[in-house]
Amino acid sequence: MRVVHQASPWRSLFNEHGRFNTVALDAPLQHLFSKLSSPQSSIADAYAWQPSLVETLIHYDLPAWRISQVISDHNAWLYRRAIAQSLDELQAQGWGTPPVNYCVLMLGSAARYESLLGPDQDNALIIDDYPDHRHVEIDGYFQALGERFTQRLDEAGIPLCRGHVMARWPMWRKRISEWHAQLEIWSADRRVKRVQQTNILLDFAPVAGNSALAEQLGVSIASILPKASLFMDEMAALLDQLPVALDRFGRIASSPHLDAPHDHAVNLKHQGLMPLISAARLLCVRHGLREIATRERLIRLSHVENVLPRTQSDLLLAVFERLQQRLLDQQRINKSAGQAADGWVDLRRLREDERLLLKFDLQQIRAFIQRAKSA
Secondary structure: OOOOOOOOHHHHOEOOOOOEOHHHHHHHHHHHHHHOOOOOOOHHHHHHOHHHHHHHHHHOOOOHHHHHHHHHHHHHHHHHHHHHHHHHHHHHOOOOOOOOOEEEEEEOOOOOOOOOOOOOOOEEEEEOOOOHHHHHHHHHHHHHHHHHHHHHHHHHOOOOOOOOOOOOOHHHEEEHHHHHHHHHHHOOOOOHHHHHHHHHHHOEEEEEEOHHHHHHHHHHHHHHHHHOHHHHHHHHHHHHHOOOOEOOOOOEOOOHHHOOOOOOEEEOHHHHHHHHHHHHHHHHHHOOOOOOOHHHHHHHHOOOOOOOOHHHHHHHHHHHHHHHHHHHHHHHHHHHOOOOOOOEEEHHHOOHHHHHHHHHHHHHHHHHHHHHHHO
């Protein structure tokens, strides 16, 4: 079925007399905001409003990479609402205020401000250092905080992480000195699980609390990991576990172990975006760069001598934007049909020229991975 695209509000920028038509330009946004009655709306209502936000931004002809930033900003606001409500609840129940400084981190795509539709939770918590004899008291408080805000997000529609990467668990809730020690342990050798856990932590962004603690974590990462040669070798080797969606003949093909929903489905999240994101992360860590967002990483790498030429950086940025667009387009179709907004794309929806461009994009990612591994 072909859907007729609604006329862009930009075509109403000027009225028939050549005057600036602000009413027509603002109308889609005003209609959107009327659907969310007030800032006091529940977190669940605010999250349920997000697809309408996306459709309005589509109406303004924004590309998917810009929309993903706005979605991420909205998700960060939902996090802050959940955390603030949890803090109020703790105070009302007699827990008092936070006993020391803390910082809640978003991890993964949310931290890179690359969220699309249907995210789950990935978060962590940094606690300022405190004496060991106060551990039960202080960690107990932040455990309660982590349990409450993650539960609120889950009830609102952002599900708990099935891999338990959340501040409610001790693995992802530590004092800042413990995070530093944890990084030294994880990077001491080339154990797969340790590298995988570190990879999760490397994409982080402060969302609530004292962001200076997140800055300290970034300093620890930049000072420890680039010098850990065995760890960096394993980080590069793990790129092989994220195969690009191409077979040995260079044709588009999904990996059998991903359990495709049908024969024409390719998981562009796991076999397109994630390999590109992981290769960019690897090179940035290798060179001690602090950027988190994939776009910023690709741009920053082009300024490091003999790492990524500017032309290649520009090409990969275009590849990244096209993959995000294809995923968001498919997710919108899925949501409208009552299906999950996941990482699968139906190749039957693509024209022949779009398939050729997708194959080209995946080839560029495969070449970039080889460059990252050789570095």
